[in-house]
Every structure is written in C-alpha cells, then in structure tokens.
Amino acid sequence: MTSRRRFLQTAGCLLVPASGLAVRAAVGAQPDLPAVAEVVLDRSEPGLARGELVAQATRTIIDGRPVQAVTYNGAYPGPLLRVREGETVQLRLVNRLDRLTNLHFHGLSIPPGGRADNIWIQVPAGESFEYEFVVPEGNAGLHWYHPHIHGATAPDMFRGLTGAILVEGNLDFEQGLDCDDRVCVLKDVTVEGSTIPDHHPMAWSAGREGDWLLVNGVRKPVLRAGKALVRLRFLNASNARYWRLRRSDGEPLLVIAHDGRYLESPQALADVMLVPGARAEVLVALRGSDPVDIEYLPTARRGMTFTAEQPILTLLPPPTAGRIAIPDKLVSWDRFRPDDPSFEREVLLSLFNICGRFMDSNRVDIRTRLGAREIWRIRNVDIMDHPFHLHTWHYEVLDVNGRPRPYRARHDMFNMREGDTTRIGIHFTEHTGRTLYHCHFAEHADRGMMAVLQVE
Numbered sequence: 001m002t003s004r005r006r007f008l009q010t011a012g013c014l015l016v017p018a019s020g021l022a023v024r025a026a027v028g029a030q031p032d033l034p035a036v037a038e039v040v041l042d043r044s045e046p047g048l049a050r051g052e053l054v055a056q057a058t059r060t061i062i063d064g065r066p067v068q069a070v071t072y073n074g075a076y077p078g079p080l081l082r083v084r085e086g087e088t089v090q091l092r093l094v095n096r097l098d099r100l101t102n103l104h105f106h107g108l109s110i111p112p113g114g115r116a117d118n119i120w121i122q123v124p125a126g127e128s129f130e131y132e133f134v135v136p137e138g139n140a141g142l143h144w145y146h147p148h149i150h151g152a153t154a155p156d157m158f159r160g161l162t163g164a165i166l167v168e169g170n171l172d173f174e175q176g177l178d179c180d181d182r183v184c185v186l187k188d189v190t191v192e193g194s195t196i197p198d199h200h201p202m203a204w205s206a207g208r209e210g211d212w213l214l215v216n217g218v219r220k221p222v223l224r225a226g227k228a229l230v231r232l233r234f235l236n237a238s239n240a241r242y243w244r245l246r247r248s249d250g251e252p253l254l255v256i257a258h259d260g261r262y263l264e265s266p267q268a269l270a271d272v273m274l275v276p277g278a279r280a281e282v283l284v285a286l287r288g289s290d291p292v293d294i295e296y297l298p299t300a301r302r303g304m305t306f307t308a309e310q311p312i313l314t315l316l317p318p319p320t321a322g323r324i325a326i327p328d329k330l331v332s333w334d335r336f337r338p339d340d341p342s343f344e345r346e347v348l349l350s351l352f353n354i355c356g357r358f359m360d361s362n363r364v365d366i367r368t369r370l371g372a373r374e375i376w377r378i379r380n381v382d383i384m385d386h387p388f389h390l391h392t393w394h395y396e397v398l399d400v401n402g403r404p405r406p407y408r409a410r411h412d413m414f415n416m417r418e419g420d421t422t423r424i425g426i427h428f429t430e431h432t433g434r435t436l437y438h439c440h441f442a443e444h445a446d447r448g449m450m451a452v453l454q455v456e
C-alpha cells in the first residue's frame with residue numbers, strides 16, 4: 001500500500017488527473033458527512049440560553065434507514081448543545097420514557113449539585129426538570145451529555161441517549177485559524193431489521209460494542225472540505241468501543257485538545273486514542289489533491305469484539321489549494337505540581353468494583369477538602385483495560401508505571417490499561433459537593449464500578 005502511494009506521488013502530474021477523477025467517482029458513492037442536529041436555543045433575554053431536550057423512544061434515521069431508537073428530540077446522535085462561556089443555560093429535560101432519566105454534563109466545570117451537574121436528580125417518567133448553570137470561563141471546547149441513572153444507563157446510551165456540547169469562548173489561537181470546523185460524534189450501534197437489540201448477557205462484562213461505526217449517524221461519510229485545513233472535534237459517545245484514529249496517508253494528526261481542554265501546543269501524533277467518553281480535537285492539513293481517510297484502528301483491549309482496521313471518514317481536499325497556517329502556541333494553564341500534593345491515595349480498579357467495593361450511593365468512598373491537591377495512584381489490577389472518568393474536575397496524568405507522559409494534558413478520561421499504575425494529579429478547585437468517579441464502560445458503571453467523592 002505504501003509503495004503504491006509512493007508510486008502515485010512520484011509518478012507526478014500525468015497520473016494525478018486520472019486517479020483524481022477515479023477517486024472522486026468512488027467517493028461519490030459515500031454519503032456526505034451530515035452536521036449534527038442542534039438544540040434550538042431561545043436567546044431573547046441577554047445572557048440566557050433556553051432550550052429543551054425530550055427523551056423518548058422513537059423512530060429515527062440511522063445510516064439512512066428508519067430505526068426504533070431512544071433519542072433526544074428525535075435526533076441520532078442527540079442534538080449538539082452549542083453555548084458560550086459566561087452565559088446561563090436553562091435546559092428543560094422532558095422525560096417521555098417509561099423509566100427514570102436525568103442528565104450528566106460530562107466535562108463542564110459546573111457545580112455537582114443544585115440544578116447543575118447533579119447526577120443525584122432523578123426525573124420520573126412523564127415529568128420534566130429544568131437544569132440551570134452558568135458556563136464557566138475556560139470551558140471552551142467539546143463536552144457532552146448523557147443520562148446517569150445508576151444501574152440503568154447503558155441500554156439507553158447504546159440506543160441513542162448521548163449528545164455533544166460545544167462551548168464557544170475567546171481563544172486567542174482561534175483568531176488566525178482559517179479552517180473547516182466540524183463536530184464528529186463517533187458512535188457504534190447494532191441494528192437488526194429496524195430495531196436495536198437488547199444487551200446480550202456477555203456485553204455487561206466485556207462492554208457493548210456495535211457493528212456499525214458511525215460518524216454523525218452515518219457509515220463512512222465524506223467531508224468535502226472548504227478549506228485546506230480541517231479541524232475535527234471528535235467525541236467518542238460509544239458505550240465501550242475504543243476509537244483509535246490515524247490518517248491514511250501516513251501524515252500525523254495534529255492534536256490540539258483532549259477532553260475539552262486545549263494543549264499548550266499542537267502535538268503531531270501517528271494516531272490518537274479516544275476511549276469511551278473521551279474527546280479529541282485534531283487539525284488535518286490537506287496539502288495534496290487526493291482524498292485522505294481517517295482510519296479506525298483496533299485496540300487490543302480484553303473483552304473486545306474484533307473489528308478490523310477501516311476508513312471511517314474521507315476528507316476531500318478543496319479544488320484549489322489554500323494557505324495552511326498551524327498555530328504554534330495554544331493555551332497555558334497552571335500545571336499540577338507533583339512535588340507538593342496535599343494527599344496521595346491509592347485507587348484499585350477491578351471488574352465491576354473500585355477498591356473492592358460496588359457502588360453504594362449512601363457511602364462516601366473518598367472525602368476531601370475544597371482546594372486540596374491530590375495525587376491518585378490508580379492501579380488496574382484487573383485483566384482488562386478500564387477507561388477512568390472523574391466528574392467535575394479535570395486531572396493531569398503525571399506518569400504511567402513511573403514513566404512521564406510525552407506531553408502535558410488535562411483529561412477527564414484516561415485508559416487505565418490492565419496491570420498499569422497511573423498517577424493523576426487533581427486540584428479540587430471551585431466546587432464542593434458529592435459526585436462520582438467511575439469506569440466509563442457504561443456497562444461496568446451500571447454494574448457497580450463507580451464510587452462516591454465528597455468535596456467539602
């Protein structure tokens with residue numbers, strides 16, 4: 001494959017028009033990348049954005065065909081909530097399901113109580129609840145929402161109850177960034193006829209993966225880029241699938257953000273891993289005239305169903321080449337100082353439990369103080385990987401098995417590989433209250449791999 005590519009490149013202009021036409025004809029059979037639906041917001045009062053999410057079992061369209069799913073506002077994936085730093089969001093959740101539901105705002109630094117990111121709220125069938133919070137400064141980036149009813153989240157998420165949140169802010173590096181900017185929701189699903197079958201018993205231990213690899217609800221779409229630089233904002237909204245992505249032409253992906261937090265400078269990576277719940281923003285420079293695929297790579301995590309390497313998204317360069325300018329500096333933040341923690345503690349991950357205990361909402365597993373700076377030494381003593389999520393606070397990954405990370409980044413998701421010891425640094429700023437840390441395989445969280453954190 002590599003030699004063929006090299007041949008096409010060195011063969012020069014004689015071959016390019018013919019191969020270009022052939023490739024464009026092949027690409028013509030692929031669906032266009034749809035934009036994700038958006039929550040309609042009423043901004044008639046200054047500083048206020050009002051919207052509604054209706055959770056219901058409904059027929060929707062997945063990959064061009066009608067499917068009975070569970071959606072917000074009838075959309076698959078759920079509609080994008082596009083808000084701005086500093087504005088107040090009032091979001092009414094209407095429960096038209098026959099069971100409890102609620103919302104978790106994954107990645108936003110908002111209070112874990114009241115009407116904000118309060119996962120202890122449970123909205124009964126047929127009722128509604130008005131969430132309200134201020135979008136904090138420094139939250140610009142891609143986040144997401146989904147239900148968080150303990151023991152009953154995975155089936156609803158798998159059937160469609162997930163949506164992206166895009167916070168717009170005033171980021172200096174964006175000023176000179178001339179690019180095509182797309183939100184790409186990665187989600188897998190299995191469809192039989194026009195329904196999504198129930199979880200198989202095995203899916204609860206392995207984590208459920210679907211057969212179709214969807215980007216914004218379609219398989220293998222094509223993005224006809226308007227600019228030679230494309231900014232792809234990926235959200236992994238899958239229950240359990242790891243999406244490891246790379247470019248088909250061997251060029252690196254320029255990563256500018258993980259989990260809704262920008263890096264200090266872009267990082268050129270051969271591939272980027274998104275575990276369930278993770279986000280990553282990448283810049284893709286299209287310097288030639290040939291299409292570039294974003295390819296899915298399998299990950300050797302135990303319990304997985306094997307999915308072969310495959311293209312999931314094709315980028316078609318614009319007809320005329322444009323100027324490509326990559327920023328060298330992005331943002332700065334107060335790094336975690338690992339030499340001076342307030343407290344260091346150990347967290348053990350094993351199947352369906354954390355530190356040997358199953359989730360109990362009446363128990364506090366870790367209690368700490370506002371302002372504390374802690375190091376958590378997370379040991380995965382299980383025989384499979386687990387993606388680790390902490391609500392409310394982002395953390396820095398300090399080292400894995402004693403080895404420092406290749407670059408500094410803030411995360412709210414990180415893959416804890418089997419047998420690894422990963423040290424994360426957390427600064428408990430801004431908020432107090434009771435919230436959660438857990439495995440983000442939705443199935444494992446439901447089965448008890450979750451624990452309670454109280455900050456007072």
Ligand SMILES: [Cu+2]
Nearest residue numbers: 386439441444
């Ligand atoms: Cu897990």
